[in-house]
Amino acid sequence: MSNLFVSRSLDEILFWSRIMKEHSLFLKLGFNCDDTELINEADHFYKLFEAIETKAQNFTMQSDPRQIQQFNIEVHNAASMIWAFKRKILGLIITCKISGNNFPLLVDHTSREAAYFATRLKELNEGKLKPQPAAIIRENVFFLRIMADHAKFIGHLLDPSERKLVEQARDFSHDFDQLLFQAVDLEAMQPQSETVPLIDKLLDENRVSVKSLRDFKKSARDLIEACKIKSIIHPLLADHVFREAERFLQIIDLFEAELTGTNTQSIEDIANHGF
Ligand SMILES: [Fe+2]
Numbered sequence: 001m002s003n004l005f006v007s008r009s010l011d012e013i014l015f016w017s018r019i020m021k022e023h024s025l026f027l028k029l030g031f032n033c034d035d036t037e038l039i040n041e042a043d044h045f046y047k048l049f050e051a052i053e054t055k056a057q058n059f060t061m062q063s064d065p066r067q068i069q070q071f072n073i074e075v076h077n078a079a080s081m082i083w084a085f086k087r088k089i090l091g092l093i094i095t096c097k098i099s100g101n102n103f104p105l106l107v108d109h110t111s112r113e114a115a116y117f118a119t120r121l122k123e124l125n126e127g128k129l130k131p132q133p134a135a136i137i138r139e140n141v142f143f144l145r146i147m148a149d150h151a152k153f154i155g156h157l158l159d160p161s162e163r164k165l166v167e168q169a170r171d172f173s174h175d176f177d178q179l180l181f182q183a184v185d186l187e188a189m190q191p192q193s194e195t196v197p198l199i200d201k202l203l204d205e206n207r208v209s210v211k212s213l214r215d216f217k218k219s220a221r222d223l224i225e226a227c228k229i230k231s232i233i234h235p236l237l238a239d240h241v242f243r244e245a246e247r248f249l250q251i252i253d254l255f256e257a258e259l260t261g262t263n264t265q266s267i268e269d270i271a272n273h274g275f
């Protein structure tokens with residue numbers, strides 16, 4: 001149990017602290033050059049999450065779970081602080097107090113990822129290591145929305161002359177909006193919808209679309225790196241959204257494994273005792 005706690009905690013922190021560090025960079029690049037206070041704040045968060053990443057790399061599976069529990073609290077506080085910073089920026093943009101190149105939806109999106117990270121750390125410290133049916137549905141709603149946003153960002157940051165790619169991005173956006181609404185409907189039908197066949201179908205359907213979005217992002221990233229397409233997408237942003245799709249796929253597989261290992265259990269058993 002402790003081993004699982006240590007490995008899950010370190011896995012979440014290593015993945016999301018790099019993501020938070022990169023958000024700080026993207027936000028900084030989107031500010032006007034005279035918004036020096038905001039630029040400095042973004043730099044501060046970049047360094048904070050870089051230090052967290054390094055600290056996480058120095059822990060091992062044999063580390064004391066109590067130390068990890070303490071580290072989770074520390075990282076939770078950092079994630080909450082960057083969340084507040086992102087919400088402050090969002091407020092400044094939508095009240096026209098600052099201008100720049102950060103889309104409000106992108107800032108909101110990165111704040112949702114920070115909130116997700118903070119919640120995961122809290123759940124881990126509460127001992128919630130195995131996903132419950134309700135959590136699987138909720139997590140799919142979260143990630144489908146993230147994927148739908150990515151498709152929209154890619155579509156808007158590509159040069160308008162890249163007609164074919166813009167069209168493909170628009171198709172992905174539509175596909176993920178549909179999947180998102182399906183998952184939201186399933187969420188509304190809880191707890192009755194928490195059945196193994198329905199959750200299994202949700203995972204199967206999402207996996208197919210996430211795989212093709214992941215491949216689209218991978219080829220976009222490679223084309224951007226090779227300077228073969230016209231866009232204002234930072235190469236690191238292309239890689240960043242690719243990694244987040246990979247993460248969703250890993251989570252889908254993890255859920256699937258938990259689900260198939262419990263085929264003989266009734267859904268009440270699962271709801272009462274977990275997978
Ligand atoms: Fe992100």
Ligand SMILES: [Fe+2]
Nearest residue numbers: 109113146244
């Ligand atoms: Fe994202």
